[in-house]
Amino acid sequence: MLKESLVKIIGSKAMRDFVTSSKMAKPIVDRFVAGVDIESGIRVVHTLNKSGKRATLDYLGEGVSDEASTKIPVGVYLELLEAINEAGLDANISLKLTQLGLAINNEGHVINQDLAKRNLRKIVERASKFDNFVRIDMECSDYTKATLAVFYDTAISHSNVGVVVQAYLKKSGEYVDNLIKHGVRVRLCKGAYLEPPSVAFTKKTEVDQNYKYLMERLLNMGNFPAIATHDVKLIDYAKNFAENRKIKPNRFEFQMLYGIKRSLQDGLVSDGYGVRVYVPFGGEWYPYLTRRLAERPENLLFFLTNLFKK
């Protein structure tokens, strides 16, 4: 309850305006976000690659409200793919379909698959030119069905695109089985949005149990699954499961977020596992930051008390 109230407070427009115009937030933003421009993201990836980690770069932004505004993220992603290629980095990209227009009102419908498909195709084709890969992040459950539909539509003609499954969703088993059947590269995460009990498990034990179930299926039958979590128990579970089934470390990878559990990332790399770090950059960091704060009540309280103390 306390967490939900705090999340509501930081999610409010008044709070967003206050925080984004205040310098006080900078240290905590810097922990989770590489910077505002492509160069900052590229710089962080250079450092990660030097320490044996791969990366996925995300240009922050979501829920754009008109077609013209989708041109900016599309342009940034096209430029980013060029920059990754030019710098010879081990990095791919992650994006959100609402940033490409999925949530723009289309003749009274709030889902605009056509625009998202057109924009995604441009990016996936450019990535293909550089032999690179595009991951579609999964947003709140209002968009799950449409995100999967846009994904499948693109995946018919392009193999360099993958998607995300959130273990907290009750339907995730169905999604994973279908994605496995189509040989899709899946990133498995717990899920970061506040969802109602009608669609999502709400207890941590249930989410973790489902995560294990989905992880086993993906490790056994999936195509280079990404185990995206900072949960040490789940990471150990994955390592043991893979070892017992003789699934070699080069058949999957671990993924973690920039700024979280760096020593765990380093430990996995030195044990011979593949680790990819999700590196967000861009000026639209507020919604991303609120999700990172909400994941840990300590983060949230630390953030709010520091903001008001100063």
Ligand SMILES: Cc1cc2nc3c(=O)[nH]c(=O)nc-3n(C[C@H](O)[C@H](O)[C@H](O)COP(=O)(O)OP(=O)(O)OC[C@H]3O[C@@H](n4cnc5c(N)ncnc54)[C@H](O)[C@@H]3O)c2cc1C
């Ligand atoms: C690479 C990657 C991509 C993701 N993509 C998506 C996506 O497309 N859609 C989506 O809904 N979610 C996405 N997520 C977020 C994910 O769903 C979870 O919200 C997030 O990873 C926290 O869950 P956890 O698995 O780390 O487990 P938790 O049980 O939440 O955390 C385990 C431990 O990790 C540490 N930790 C976790 N989060 C934080 C934090 N914010 N700050 C400090 N420490 C922390 C804590 O020590 C905690 O005890 C992604 C996560 C990763 C790693």
